[in-house]
Each structure stands twice: as structure tokens, then as C-alpha cells.
Amino acid sequence: MRCLVDKLREKHELASDEYRALLLTRNPQDVEYLLSQAREVAQENFGKGIYLRGLIEISNVCRNDCLYCGIRSSNSHVSRYTLTHEQVIACCEQGYRIGFRTFVIQGGEWDEKRSQWIADVIRDIRRHWPDCAITLSLGEHPRETYALWREAGANRYLLRHETRNERLYGLLHPRGMSHAHRLQCLDWLKDLGYQVGTGIMVGSPFQTIGSIVEDIQYLTAFKPHMIGLGPFVPQHDTPLGRFPAGSVDMTARLYAIMRLAIPQALIPSTTAMATLAPDGRLRGILAGANVVMPNLSPTDTRKLYSLYDNKASLGAESAQGVKELADELSLIGYHIDWSRGDSPTKKE
Ligand code: 5AD
DSSP, rough: OHHHHHHHHHHSSOOHHHHHHHOOOOOOHHHHHHHHHHHHHHHHHTTTEEEOEEEEEEEEEOSSSOOOOOTTTTTTTOOBBBBOHHHHHHHHHHHHHHHHEEEEEEEEEGGGGHHHHHHHHHHHHHHOTTTEEEEEEOOOHHHHHHHHHHHTTTOEEOOBBSSEEEEHHHHHHTTTTOOOHHHHHHHHHHTOOOOOEEEEEOOOOTTHHHHHHHHHHHHHOOSSSSSEEEOOOOOOSSTTTTTTOHHHHHHHHHHHHHHHHTOBOOOOOOOOHHHHHHHHHHHHTTTTTTTEBBSSOHHHHTOOSSSTTTTSSSGGBBBBGGHHHHHHHTTTTTEEOOOOOOOOTOOO
């Protein structure tokens, strides 16, 4: 098993069966070797600094009806909110004062007629804080909309492909959502010069080891600048709410595999990791993740952005808790890197 890890570190690629063996091994020493090699590679590229992104959840209004997601359009138990332009700016102001130099504007997928509103917000953030990176996470849109937002000043875009397997995509999404269109969007975003992030939920219902291997192969071919991976966490008001949560261990293995496959990728240790285990975020970092995305949203709307049950948004998961986060990181010998934290493969 160790030679597979060494091979992945050296060649950045393995055969399907070899990935499968790494994902399935039950030998704790082999797993620890995988994680330790990923840690080393993360440190070669980023030292022991962890980049921060300030997450602003601008709205839980969504036109989509993904079967796993708590803010799906048919969930009538959610009270819907949208921040005002001024509220978004106020979140950035607060974040900038704390030291954040990346703002992530995330929200449900809106109708195209509101794209101009987003463009205005982007322009305003860009004007106030020209030294900051603006990341968007707003779902699927026409190429022209992505171009509009890019021209307004956005630098990065997060859009998980969710799964590379078309059949599985169909089981997780309503009729009418197209797997091909999701992949098309990712190609457009890259083409428009965004730093692009993509990824999957780990342990989602109906997922198999084979489909995870397909995801690894898609990611290594697409070579995103950022890779978003988090365990599936059930949300009780959704059709998939009775399925078990994904595993922190499997997600950590995937962080490690992706770190070895794409050494310079920006890999966040995601909120879903922190939600499932008190030490989840640190376990992600010890598996090669190098980014944390604390929540900068107004505290009263945070609980309404409930993609899944018990979503962590307080303490070290919040922007106000960066001291707590710094203390947590120092326990494992890491520290916050306050720089803008661009992808080493793409400087602007
Ligand atoms: N569990 C874990 N992750 C989820 N997401 C949505 N719903 C869930 C859930 N129940 C993730 C999706 C989406 C991202 C914004 O949040 O991968 O792309």
C-alpha cells in the first residue's frame, strides 16, 4: 500500500484499482502513511499556514430542488431571506477589519433577472477593497452571466460537480437538472479566467467507491484551482434526510489523495467536517487541507442557511471566532496565513 502512496506522490496519478485500494484499506498504518505524505506535500507548497476565506451566505432562496439540500425550493419549512446590498457590504467591512482578504459570496441559485444585482454588489466590494479576492458560489448560470460577474471584479468561482457519474447525479437531483450542463458551466468558468473550485459530497446516498474513483479521475483531468469536499450530512426535511451521514475518515482520505494528485490545489477543511466531528476541521488539515472558511454572515440569518442538520457556524467556525481557530490550529503546529491566498498556479 505504501508504494501506491509513493507512486501517487511522484506521478500524481494511479489506476482505478489502485485508488480503490487506497480508499478501502482497513490498515490504520497505511491510512496514516497516506495522510502523512499529503501533509508533507501541503507543507512543501504552503508551509504550515492556513488561508482563511470569509463566507457570506447572501440568500437561502433557491430555484433548484436538489434532493439532499435543506434550502431546496420545495422545502416549505425554511423561512427565506436575502441580505440587502448594504448588509453584504457591512459583512465585508467587518471581515476586512478582522483581517480577511477573500470574501466568498454564496447563496441559492437565483433567477437570471437578479444577476445585475449581484454584479452591483461585486463592483461595490471591488471598489471598497481592491486588494481582496471575491469568490462566488451561486450555482449554474449562462456563460454571459459568469462573464458579467467576472467583468464586475469576481476572481474565483465554486461550483461542485457533486458527482461525475451521470446516473448518480440523476438520483441526487430532480428531473430537469442536467449533469452535462453542470460540467459545461465549469468549463465556461475556467475559460473566463476564474480560479475554479469543484468537488463532491462524500458518502452521499447511492454513492459507491467506483463513483468516487470517477470523481478523482475527473478532478485530476479538470485540474481545478480549488477542491471542495465534505461529508454528506442529512437534513431532516429533505427526501434523503433518513440516510446516514458520510464519513470524516473517508473525506480525510480523499483530501490526502487529492493533495498528492494536485499538490498546489487549495483544499478547504469544510464546515461539514467540523459539523460531524469536534476535531473534524483539524483532521482535514492533518490530511493535507490548507484552507478554512469561517462564517461572516449576520448571526441571525446563519441558522436559516441550513443546507444540512446541525451545521456548524459558531465558535471557530465563525469569523468572530478566529482567535479560537488560531488557538486550535496552534495545537497541531499550524497558524493562520492572512494573505489573500491565491492559487500558486494562478496569480492575478
Ligand atoms: N450535506 C453535505 N453537503 C451538502 N451540500 C448541500 N447539501 C448538503 C448536505 N445535505 C453541499 C453541496 C453543495 C454545497 C454548497 O453544499 O455539495 O454544492
